[in-house]
Amino acid sequence: xxxxxxxxxxxxxxxxxxxxxxxxxxxxxxxxxxxxxxxxxxxxxxxxxxxxxxxxxxxxxxxxxxxxxxxxxxxxxxxxxxxxxxxxxxxxxxxxxxxxxxxxxxxxxxxxxxx
Amino acid sequence: xxxxxxxxxxxxxxxxxxxxxxxxxxxxxxxxxxxxxxxxxxxxxxxxxxxxxxxxxxxxxxxxxxxxxxxxxxxxxxxxxxxxxxxxxxxxxxxxxxxxxxxxxxxxxx
Numbered sequence: 001x002x003x004x005x006x007x008x009x010x011x012x013x014x015x016x017x018x019x020x021x022x023x024x025x026x027x028x029x030x031x032x033x034x035x036x037x038x039x040x041x042x043x044x045x046x047x048x049x050x051x052x053x054x055x056x057x058x059x060x061x062x063x064x065x066x067x068x069x070x071x072x073x074x075x076x077x078x079x080x081x082x083x084x085x086x087x088x089x090x091x092x093x094x095x096x097x098x099x100x101x102x103x104x105x106x107x108x109x110x111x112x113x114x115x
Numbered sequence: 116x117x118x119x120x121x122x123x124x125x126x127x128x129x130x131x132x133x134x135x136x137x138x139x140x141x142x143x144x145x146x147x148x149x150x151x152x153x154x155x156x157x158x159x160x161x162x163x164x165x166x167x168x169x170x171x172x173x174x175x176x177x178x179x180x181x182x183x184x185x186x187x188x189x190x191x192x193x194x195x196x197x198x199x200x201x202x203x204x205x206x207x208x209x210x211x212x213x214x215x216x217x218x219x220x221x222x223x224x225x
Contacts, residue, residue, distance in 0.1 A: 004158075031211065042218075043159060043204075048211035055211040091158045098211045101147045106158035 002026045004107035006092050012113045013082055021077045021110045023092030032075045033093040033104060034067065036060070043091065049075065050098060082114045127222040134192040136219045138205035143186060147208055150179060150190045152201040153218070159204065162190070197223050 005024045013019050025032050034046040048055040049067050066078045075094075079086055089111050093104040128134045140148075146167040151159040165172045165179045165188075172179050178191040188205050202218040 033212070035213075035215075043153070043215040045212040045214060050211070058212070093158075093213075101208070103149060103161050103164060104213055105161065109156075109158050 002105075004092055004094055004105050006090075006107035006110050008110060009108070010111045010113070012115065015084055015114055016081050019079050019082055019112065021079075021090050021092075021112070023075045023077075023107055024073050025075055025092065025094030026105055027073070029094035029096055029105075031055070031095045031098045031102075031104075032067075032069070033095075034077045035091045035093065035106075036088040037091065037109075038088045046077075048098065055098065079112075082112075084114050087112055087114045123219055124217060125220045125222065127224060128195050129224050130197060131194055134190075134195045134199070134221060136190045136192075136203045136221065138188040138190075140186050140188065140205070140207070142207075143183075145208070148179070148181065148188055148205060149208065149213075150177075150188075151204045151206065151215075152199075153204065154201045159215070162203075192221075195221075195223050197225060199223055 004026055007022045011019055032049045035043050036046055037043045045058050047057040047061045047067055052069060064080050068076050089109040091106050091109045093106045095102040095104045149164045150162040152162050153159045163174045163177050163179050165181050170181055176193045180189045192199055200221055200223045202220045204215050204218045207214040
């Protein structure tokens with residue numbers, strides 16, 4: 001069964017460092033998403049991406065964050081200068097289409113620990 | 116504003132019993148609903164979906180019921196198993212994002 005894969009499973013970084021979280025969405029999907037979940041809290045929407053553009057983003061997704069689809073298979077989330085409060089699970093998701101009428105399939109997540 | 120909420124933060128059931136997890140929504144224009152579960156340390160996982168032109172949809176051991184009159188959604192799990200222990204969500208779907216609430220944590224007692 002096709003699945004969304006994320007690497008690494010755990011990333012440890014020092015405050016102020018840049019990190020790149022990687023995702024390989026399901027191959028025929030066109031819409032891609034990033035969410036985060038701080039320990040013990042809700043899953044929070046960060047950004048959606050379609051046709052090489054951001055479709056929608058939340059208030060959390062500030063100038064420190066960026067997304068990219070560098071090739072035909074990968075979808076990345078970059079945090080330029082990590083802060084302690086960026087420590088969370090980051091989930092990538094993909095869907096066949098958008099507009100809230102399609103199932104989003106989630107990866108297993110990357111745990112980011114900022115020290 | 117629009118909201119999706121769950122009636123109970125936790126639900127504890129005996130293994131083998133049926134579970135019913137409820138959800139209320141406020142947007143009467145919502146026409147598509149999804150149930151996700153999230154096991155500890157994992158990402159949200161699709162369980163079942165239903166469109167607003169249906170009242171009921173069945174999957175393997177799961178049934179979703181939609182009552183549009185009172186804007187209520189429920190997920191029924193038959194013969195609940197330890198592997199069903201998770202947090203269950205009926206998120207708000209809109210635009211290009213999914214808004215998750217706090218969910219209902221299901222505990223299955225052996």
